[in-house]
Amino acid sequence: MNGTEIILDKTDLGILRLMQGNARITNADIARELEMAPSAVLERVKKLEQKQVILQYTARINPVAVNQKLLAFISMKSSEGMGSNNTAKELAKIPEVQEVHHIAGEDCYLVKVRTADSASLMNLMRNTFSHIPNILSTRTTIVLETVKEEQQLVIPEK
Amino acid sequence: MNGTEIILDKTDLGILRLMQGNARITNADIARELEMAPSAVLERVKKLEQKQVILQYTARINPVAVNQKLLAFISMKSSEGMGSNNTAKELAKIPEVQEVHHIAGEDCYLVKVRTADSASLMNLMRNTFSHIPNILSTRTTIVLETVKEEQQLVIPEK
DNA sequence: TAATAATTCAGAATTATATTCAATATACAA
DNA sequence: TTGTATATTGAATATAATTCTGAATTATTA
Numbered sequence: 001m002n003g004t005e006i007i008l009d010k011t012d013l014g015i016l017r018l019m020q021g022n023a024r025i026t027n028a029d030i031a032r033e034l035e036m037a038p039s040a041v042l043e044r045v046k047k048l049e050q051k052q053v054i055l056q057y058t059a060r061i062n063p064v065a066v067n068q069k070l071l072a073f074i075s076m077k078s079s080e081g082m083g084s085n086n087t088a089k090e091l092a093k094i095p096e097v098q099e100v101h102h103i104a105g106e107d108c109y110l111v112k113v114r115t116a117d118s119a120s121l122m123n124l125m126r127n128t129f130s131h132i133p134n135i136l137s138t139r140t141t142i143v144l145e146t147v148k149e150e151q152q153l154v155i156p157e158k
Numbered sequence: 159m160n161g162t163e164i165i166l167d168k169t170d171l172g173i174l175r176l177m178q179g180n181a182r183i184t185n186a187d188i189a190r191e192l193e194m195a196p197s198a199v200l201e202r203v204k205k206l207e208q209k210q211v212i213l214q215y216t217a218r219i220n221p222v223a224v225n226q227k228l229l230a231f232i233s234m235k236s237s238e239g240m241g242s243n244n245t246a247k248e249l250a251k252i253p254e255v256q257e258v259h260h261i262a263g264e265d266c267y268l269v270k271v272r273t274a275d276s277a278s279l280m281n282l283m284r285n286t287f288s289h290i291p292n293i294l295s296t297r298t299t300i301v302l303e304t305v306k307e308e309q310q311l312v313i314p315e316k
Numbered sequence: 317t318a319a320t321a322a323t324t325c326a327g328a329a330t331t332a333t334a335t336t337c338a339a340t341a342t343a344c345a346a
Numbered sequence: 347t348t349g350t351a352t353a354t355t356g357a358a359t360a361t362a363a364t365t366c367t368g369a370a371t372t373a374t375t376a
Binding site: 006008013016019020021022023024051052053054055056057058059060061062063064065066067068071073085088089091092095096097098099100101102103104105110114141142143144145146147148149150151152153154155156 | 174177178179180210211212213214216218219221224225226229231243247249254255260261268272299300301302303305306307309311312313314
Binding site for chain 4: 184194195197198201202
């Protein structure tokens with residue numbers, strides 16, 4: 001028992017479902033949907049934010065519209081011992097790096113990167129990745145086509 | 159020239175930057191930040207939505223809070239010919255599947271999946287993936303720790 | 317069990333924001 | 347330059363957010 005357990009009831013899950021689908025939904029609309037008072041919705045939303053159940057409200061932007069056409073996954077081996085993840089933390093600081101996962105198996109990290117094009121990916125690897133210590137090797141996989149990309153979670157009914 | 163080119167000016171990019179950081183920011187606050195009238199912000203936001211520059215407003219939810227503790231990447235080979243991506247489309251329909259990418263190289267698809275635990279991943283693969291035709295082989299990589307996960311884009315200044 | 321405390325909620329009042337619209341301004345092309 | 351389309355402003359109005367209070371429910375403790 002570490003005091004961090006989070007218990008969410010049906011109403012909370014309803015709020016999360018609505019906000020995951022549309023973060024700009026008004027409290028008033030949530031209230032109508034869930035048949036409660038807007039003030040009560042507001043209270044719950046604030047609590048969900050405080051408890052870090054809601055991590056962020058974000059607008060998903062079309063990468064092509066802002067000239068970020070290239071998506072790549074990079075597998076990286078690191079010479080770091082298990083337990084420390086400084087390499088990962090360094091990677092995480094890079095804005096073009098969207099994800100850093102420590103994975104089971106041969107390769108230590110899986111890194112998701114988005115840049116304008118392959119040339120800028122090269123630059124990023126040469127200028128930025130190369131300054132991060134402990135990277136032994138990298139294997140870059142270019143995405144040719146993205147069929148689905150979102151991180152909507154499956155929120156339980158209850 | 160296909161009429162679909164999107165030209166964004168400094169103001170649009172400013173709006174996108176603010177909304178990417180906080181989708182629940184008010185138009186009034188955007189207006190203050192960018193020194194323009196709230197009504198003008200509203201118009202631009204609507205256009206950005208129409209043009210599909212803004213794809214969605216979403217709340218990022220802590221996966222642990224809604225019992226989605228397991229994250230995995232699955233490499234899949236498909237017997238489909240290049241060009242058709244029906245397998246990918248089928249995969250995309252599955253709610254637990256967050257991403258489907260067609261990648262260059264040996265494996266045809268990279269699939270990102272989130273479930274409650276390894277048992278439910280097994281169930282998903284046995285019950286759902288197995289019904290999708292043309293999948294020749296899969297290689298599942300379990301994520302041990304996620305150091306960073308977001309899809310904030312690097313939005314150019316101008 | 318009874319008393320107390322903590323939560324949760326609804327509703328009214330206030331404040332702030334969204335939205336609409338008409339009037340200007342601006343940009344652009346002929 | 348002049349006309350045309352587009353974008354912006356500012357005022358008015360409609361909606362929504364927020365605060366607060368008290369009532370009701372739920373948990374906690376003696």
